Amino acid sequence: MSSVTRPAGSKRQDRREELERRLFAATEELVAQGDGFTELSVERLAAAAGISRSTFYVHFEDKGDLVRRLAATVLAELRDVSATWWETADHTDPAGLTAAITAIVEVYRRRAAAFTIITETAAYDPTVAAEVRGLMQSIIDATRQAIERGQAAGVMRPVRPAETAAILTWMVERAGYQLVRGTEPAQDENVVAALTDIIRNTLYAR
DSSP: OOOOOOOHHHHHHHHHHHHHHHHHHHHHHHHHTTOOGGGOOHHHHHHHHTOOHHHHHHHOSSHHHHHHHHHHHHHHHHHHHHHHHHTTTTSSSOHHHHHHHHHHHHHHHHTHHHHHHHHHHHTTOHHHHHHHHHHHHHHHHHHHHHHHHHHHTTOBOOOOHHHHHHHHHHHHHHHIIIIITTSOGGGHHHHHHHHHHHHHHHHBOO
């Protein structure tokens, strides 16, 4: 009886993804402990992840490449949890909004160090800044589409979809970065309540 084996390419992809997860986790842990990302050498990042410096460079061009991929991973998490509201935005009862905001705040809490790394690196690395802008624009676009569906269904106010989506998205991003990342978890419930209230009153007809 022949055995079932996975294609070599799939195994390589699995190894690559596992190595990325290890490097992301090690980098976030070092920063969470107080190390500045700009001061962390590739050697130290690699050692913390249990790999060699040469292995790091097999998979990443440099530290900027690491941050670009980290940004893609973290902002994909935000996209995934935001879909809770996007998929129900045209309903009369926007219950998905509270669930989505709660999940977004949880991502900012859990990946606080990652957001610190991404924001600080984007300030001086134009390639990281461009990656973040592109990823944020995809969230803005999805939010705009949700607003347009809500307006078409007659449950949302006649706001300007594109501008409103951009403003609300960046508001949530700043709240997550400034009010969640550097505060105690006990404050999260208040942040969720405030964001949900602002978005609901901005979008939904009374």
